[in-house]
Amino acid sequence: MCSVGGGDFELEIEKIEVERYRCNNCGNKFDAMGEKVVCPSCQSENVVKL
Ligand SMILES: [Zn+2]
Structure with a gap:
């Protein structure tokens, strides 16, 4: 149990949060998670969180 910089890392594994995103490239709306x-x-990275 040693903390190496990323304090919240273990918590994020259990708590999966799905966010709603919209693509600025094609206008597609989708659910996604992660950074x-x-x-x-x-496949565009030009997306915004709604
Ligand atoms: Zn798109």
Whole structure:
């Protein structure tokens, strides 16, 4: 149990939060989670959290 910089890391594994996103590239709306979200339709990283 040693903390190496990322204090919340273990908590995020159990608590999965799905967020609603919209793609600025194609306008697709989708649910996603995690830090690196890409549009499932066009694979663009130009997405915004709603
Ligand atoms: Zn898209």
